[in-house]
Amino acid sequence: MKSRIVDVAINVFGKPAQTALALVSLLAHSGRFIDKIYFCEEPDSLNAVFAHSDILAALGDRVIHHRPSFMNWRYAVDEARLGDAAYRHALRYQYAFEHTDKRYLLIIHNDCEFIGDAVGHLLAGLGSQAGAGEIGQCWLCPAKMLGRCGPGRYRDYRPDFAELAALYAAVDPSVVYRRKYLDEPTEALCQRPWPLPECRLNEFCCLLRLDAVRPDTCPTGPARPFGAYVDVGNPETGNGILDIGVAWFGDMVHLGHSFAHVPLDACVRHNIGHKALFAPDEYVRCEEGALAILRDTYGRRIP
Numbered sequence: 001m002k003s004r005i006v007d008v009a010i011n012v013f014g015k016p017a018q019t020a021l022a023l024v025s026l027l028a029h030s031g032r033f034i035d036k037i038y039f040c041e042e043p044d045s046l047n048a049v050f051a052h053s054d055i056l057a058a059l060g061d062r063v064i065h066h067r068p069s070f071m072n073w074r075y076a077v078d079e080a081r082l083g084d085a086a087y088r089h090a091l092r093y094q095y096a097f098e099h100t101d102k103r104y105l106l107i108i109h110n111d112c113e114f115i116g117d118a119v120g121h122l123l124a125g126l127g128s129q130a131g132a133g134e135i136g137q138c139w140l141c142p143a144k145m146l147g148r149c150g151p152g153r154y155r156d157y158r159p160d161f162a163e164l165a166a167l168y169a170a171v172d173p174s175v176v177y178r179r180k181y182l183d184e185p186t187e188a189l190c191q192r193p194w195p196l197p198e199c200r201l202n203e204f205c206c207l208l209r210l211d212a213v214r215p216d217t218c219p220t221g222p223a224r225p226f227g228a229y230v231d232v233g234n235p236e237t238g239n240g241i242l243d244i245g246v247a248w249f250g251d252m253v254h255l256g257h258s259f260a261h262v263p264l265d266a267c268v269r270h271n272i273g274h275k276a277l278f279a280p281d282e283y284v285r286c287e288e289g290a291l292a293i294l295r296d297t298y299g300r301r302i303p
Contacts (some may be wrong), residue, residue, distance in 0.1 A: 004032070004034060004102075005035075005103055005104055006030075006033045006034050006106050006119055006123075007034070007035055007037070007054070007100040007104070007123040008026070008037045008038065008096075008107075008108060009038045009095075009096035009105055009106070010022065010040065010108050011040045011042070011092045011093060011109075011227075012024065012110050013042040013110070014277060014283075015086075015110050015111055015287065016287075017051070017285075017288075017294065018286055018290040019052060019055060020052075020058075020300070021113055021290040021293055021294055022108060022109070022114070022135065024298050025112075025298070026042045026119075027150065028114070028298065029114050029115070030117050030120060031121035033051035033119045033123070035062070035102060036062060037062055037064070037078070038093075038095060038096030038097065038100070038120060039052070039059070039064065040092070042068075042071045042073055043067050043070060054106065056088025057102050064096075064099075066089070068090040068095070069089075069090065070090050071090065072090045072091055072092075072229075073243065075229060076230055076231035076235065076239065077091065077224060077228035077229060077247075082224075084143065085181055091225050091228055092226075092244060093105075093226055093227045094226070097208075097210075097217070097225070097226060098219070100210065102150070102210070103210055104123070104208065104210065105208045105210055106118075106206075106207050106208075107205070107206050107208065108204065108205050109203065109204040109205070109270065111270065111271035111286065112204060112268050112270050113269040113271075113290075113293065115269060117269035118267040122206070122262055122264075123207065125260050126207060126209065126260055126262075127260060129257075130208070130209055130257040130258060130259055131213065131214050131260070132200050132259065132260040132262045133202055133205060133207060133259075133260075133264065134202050134205075134206075134261065135151060135154055135259055135261040136149075136150075136199050136200070136202070136261075137199075137202065137243065138150055138151050138198065140179065140198050141197075141198040141199070142167040142168050142171040143157055143159070143196055146167060146170060147180070151261055151263075154195050154196070154253070159193060159194065161191075161193045164182075164193040165182050179239070179240075180237075180240065181239070183239055183240070184233050184234040184239075185232060185233060188232060192250070194248075195249060195253055197232065198243075199249060199250070200244075200245040200246040200248075201245055203226075203244050204270045205267075205268050212257065213252060213257065216251075216252065216255050217251075217252075219253075222255070223252055224251055225248060226245055226246055227244055227248075228244075229247075230247035264301050271286055
């Protein structure tokens with residue numbers, strides 16, 4: 001169908017009930033826009049235990065099931081290996097990014113519940129820009145805490161490295177979690193502190209206009225992959241790891257691309273994320289909650 005102008009990339013690590021809810025609720029609200037779903041399943045024992053066969057069967061030929069040769073976990077990208085497709089396709093969302101034939105790629109987490117038409121909302125907010133979604137992990141950024149910047153204002157505040165360091169030094173680590181980007185900063189961070197280290201197009205739900213961004217992104221362009229973690233500190237400590245999408249976002253901004261800040265609270269509920277994998281009680285609670293919503297709202301029972 002010509003109206004199905006969007007493909008979806010979802011990275012899956014455990015959370016089978018939440019994964020099912022993410023996709024069922026997305027299709028219920030935005031299905032008219034969506035063609036293929038790139039179901040990128042991490043090759044790890046957790047996924048071996050929690051099979052996703054029910055949701056994959058329900059999606060039928062709408063799903064493209066990709067299982068990379070290894071799991072990159074949260075390791076910084078090895079840029080020397082980006083010419084190797086097997087390595088590159090182990091980075092989150094990259095297989096879908098390279099293989100979709102649609103103009104738009106929707107990236108989502110597998111612990112979202114869609115309560116409105118997120119795709120329509122993002123398309124409406126995108127305009128002529130390269131991507132749309134919520135911009136900035138502002139809850140972790142000293143520029144937001146100190147009133148210098150805020151969601152979607154990434155172009156307005158451009159500190160040099162000395163000013164950035166002063167911002168981090170001014171935040172009391174006993175009051176709010178502070179990443180240790182500046183303990184042993186790389187030359188790259190010192191030379192290019194803007195966009196700020198917490199600034200990105202947030203990957204839990206965002207829309208990319210591929211005809212704009214794909215030519216400038218690895219493997220065809222100079223920007224690092226969307227799904228690449230990058231270390232801007234001491235690699236022995238891991239204290240300087242930039243989150244998914246930060247390096248890509250910075251590269252794209254410096255290449256001249258701009259992005260639309262589109263709040264998603266009215267369309268998407270996002271669960272507690274990565275940390276649930278290390279909190280068994282919370283993990284089970286979230287899975288049971290997803291099963292209840294699938295049953296009571298969508299009439300689906302997932303074993």
